[in-house]
Amino acid sequence: KQEVTQIPAALSVPEGENLVLNCSFTDSAIYNLQWFRQDPGKGLTSLLLIQSSQREQTSGRLNASLDKSSGRSTLYIAASQPGDSATYLCAVPSGAGNMLTFGGGTRLMVKP
């Protein structure tokens, strides 16, 4: 059974700092990995989707990397801003229906 873990569970940084969020998964036979952002009381916004054949994906100040062999992905946020404050979730598909298995999330606070 796939298990996904995110470290740290919470992170508080000053504005402008570069930061890295970590995601690990136990079964490396994945098709892709998605990073999501969730604001309090809101739904999930897809940030980046990395296919198993890719090493990384970039969108603006976000860069996600994937190392299937080691079962790890990282989300790099450059020059963090208070508006980046949210919970970040990683997820991998598994099972017949492509159901997503989520990590517990990293709750990020960027202080002005």
Next chain:
Amino acid sequence: DAMVIQNPRYQVTQFGKPVTLSCSQTLNHNVMYWYQQKSSQAPKLLFHYYDKDFNNEADTPDNFQSRRPNTSFCFLDIRSPGLGDAAMYLCATSRETSGSFGQFFGPGTRLTVL
């Protein structure tokens, strides 16, 4: 813009009173999912449809049912809500179940049970 829409955004119901949550999509995706997310927890899959084929997760309570009358719409019915069913309900879509495609989520419906 192509998107996933959920209505209502907030739903308050009484203990034991049936409630229906709605999801629609303009992405023309084959697969629609319902997830339950309780406070400070990760989303948990309840069931999904591939086209009209319904797939229930093994540990989804019988109290939860779903309908998909057409490609665009999917409904979540909670027959007798209990206090433990208070949660955010998230609808998601995907083009296929092959695993190569990502999932797109709606804004969620926050259910309160009094």
